[in-house]
Amino acid sequence: MDSDILSSAMKAASSAVDRVLDKIIQNGSGAETQLVEAMRYAVLSPGKRLRPFLTICAAEVFDVARPVAVRTGAALECIHSYSLVHDDLPAMDDDDLRRGRPTLHKAYDEATAILAGDALLTLAFEIVSAPETSPKAEVRAELCRTLAKAAGYQGMVGGQMIDLSAAREPLAESAIHRMQQMKTGALICASVEAGAVLGEASTKARQSLNYYARDLGVAFQIADDLLDVEGTEEATGKAVRKDADHGKSTFVELLGVERARQQATMLADQAIEHLADFGDKATLLRAVAHFAVNRSH
């Protein structure tokens, strides 16, 4: 697929997701206005909206109505942006720059950042459990469960805990794989799975998409590590070379730049192979896999 076509599809999806988030998260008139502003600052900041895009692309495989997929994708973006806000806190990774702007606790304060993160996480579940997301309760409940499992202590939060402890004690290769699968991979898998849940996909189709998402997640993470080593602050919108500074265990540190790049490309190809049954309907999912390893931001 032409990279321009992917690029415009991603832009369109991103705008649609932002419109939904803009509509849902409205400034209140009370003393909590600052919280609402902070939530908007975090979730509506410039970004790829990769996770919602994955939901939208996976839902397209099953001809799910687009507004439903966009709304569900918005919930995934809430979880992703909450995780960035909390990870950036002084007690965690202590980052000042995110998506080209001051991190939330720099723009506001720590208390506001903690609460805005909490509120975005909670909002994700409010969004997917609302009848507007799906008239079928089975779908809504399953979306809640999919998101909660991926985001919780056996997924994303657990991965962040391991990552923090790894700054003190370097991890072995298998432990890095497990940490990354939990920290980044689980929510990427959930983003794809959410599309399958909306589409009430067969077990076989879900399995194929899950294999795709797992490979994509690792490829994406390796590409992220490479950007940290080789990217510029201007292009990535965040501080670079910080993994090494923080003594973090990454794939690039483990494999070296060249092997890491080969591994990412190999995983993207492998991800695409799992989409064989979906024909043309999976064109965008295939393009995303190429994008994940060839991006500059």
Add this chain to the structure above:
Amino acid sequence: MDSDILSSAMKAASSAVDRVLDKIIQNGSGAETQLVEAMRYAVLSPGKRLRPFLTICAAEVFDVARPVAVRTGAALECIHSYSLVHDDLPAMDDDDLRRGRPTLHKAYDEATAILAGDALLTLAFEIVSAPETSPKAEVRAELCRTLAKAAGYQGMVGGQMIDLSAAREPLAESAIHRMQQMKTGALICASVEAGAVLGEASTKARQSLNYYARDLGVAFQIADDLLDVEGTEEATGKAVRKDADHGKSTFVELLGVERARQQATMLADQAIEHLADFGDKATLLRAVAHFAVNRSH
């Protein structure tokens, strides 16, 4: 009702909830062990388990199977304890003592406390969306929605934001009411409503229970404020006299001790009046209302 009967009912419910939480939150073997330990430290610490008890009592009105109510109550306790962990953080209320023990960030560290809070909040949604909670997807999805609305930026998190900003700028009476309804009242209402959701209660029954819960929530909060003024650190298990020290706006500050106490008793009586239709099935709910205003911890 004899206060001994209430007391033993609360103890039995509390043990049942703790058994469920103990079973669900199991120590992992990986590097995330510390996270799991911290979650257990927070959620299994000594406490009244008032919110689960409310869920269990409300569910009893509709003859819901007890294990289902206990499991749902456990989810509410996860949300309550996450909120305590985050509220105690240095960037928030900066408390060292909670339930008679060091607060979580004192016992571990700030990063672990932030993540354990995040994980407990997420776990609540994993618990209520699981088929073990209810075979009916409609019930599971509605529980998710009830909890998310109560806990989010238009509920508990919003209330905490207002409370923090009130330390800088004292609130008017109506604003204190609104703040408390969001910060404490919303989750108390959700605890009662969860029982009604499990019982697939009629709109009328839900409305009555909602009125009960709103009055109970305010009565409970006033009693809490009174304990802060009059209680001892030994009995309450947390630092006292801190609201005034932090310049917080409370009902007691607003009304004075005597009028606040009268107001709490009046609200408890009013709460009980809303239970008239439920006869003997609401005996425990009535007893809780009395307990809320007469407790010493």
